[in-house]
Amino acid sequence: MKSKNWWQEMEKVRQWVKSSDPAVSLWRESDMNSLHSKIMDQINDWEEKKSQTPSRRTLASLLKPNFSNKRAGS
């Protein structure tokens, strides 16, 4: 079992690190509102593109040779 002193020392280091969080000084709260919109806009764009692109199956059926045009008896 570790001594109380050991835990105190570790807590001190933990506090050093916590107090130096680089995300705090770089944080821009006002920019967080637009981030959500940017993400959802990109998702909507992706969904739109996906719906406009024919699926593999559709594409395969479009590329399938049309056998009805074959000459009779060939």
Next chain:
Amino acid sequence: MKADLELVQEAKEGARKSFSELVQRHQKQMMRVALRMVRDWDTAEDIVQESFIKAYQNISDFAARSSFKSWLYQITINTAKNKLRSNHREVIGVDHLVMGIEDDTEKKLIAGDLKSLILAEVARLPARQQMALNLRIYEDLSFKEIAEIMQCPYDTAKANYRHALLKLKERMESELKTVNINGMDPVTWIEFGSIHAEAEG
């Protein structure tokens, strides 16, 4: 309030509104973790956008073996690592990833910037120790969550965190012993109020 997994299920069924709520719920945490890795707002924002889009595009693959949040952290951290690689930062393999930080520690310390010294020391830790430390201290995650994100056993996540703390303690003590800031006792620079023993777990 709906649980994450409920929203995930709805998103899997095509409900974009449910995914939008998941973005709202987790974007700050993902921004913070990306920001700590790249130290630049615009780059971090790109990483978070890319991560959420990847998550959306692959949501059908999410099997709920971990929490949605842990899965999202995994995606964000991997996207940030890829970004750092492509930016030709100081990267020597994923396991030796060094988060961007200037190495003028002595100058910063003399200038009284203890925070920079701590950050420099954190940046010198092995990548996996650094990650465990960041997720535990800044994100306040449990070791179970950290293990899920780092894809390692619970005990390994815990050991990485403890080794990181021990190394930091040794390095900070030796740094502070060698540098005398304007004749002041360095210990006075690192007083952060009352000290509580950290609970096991």
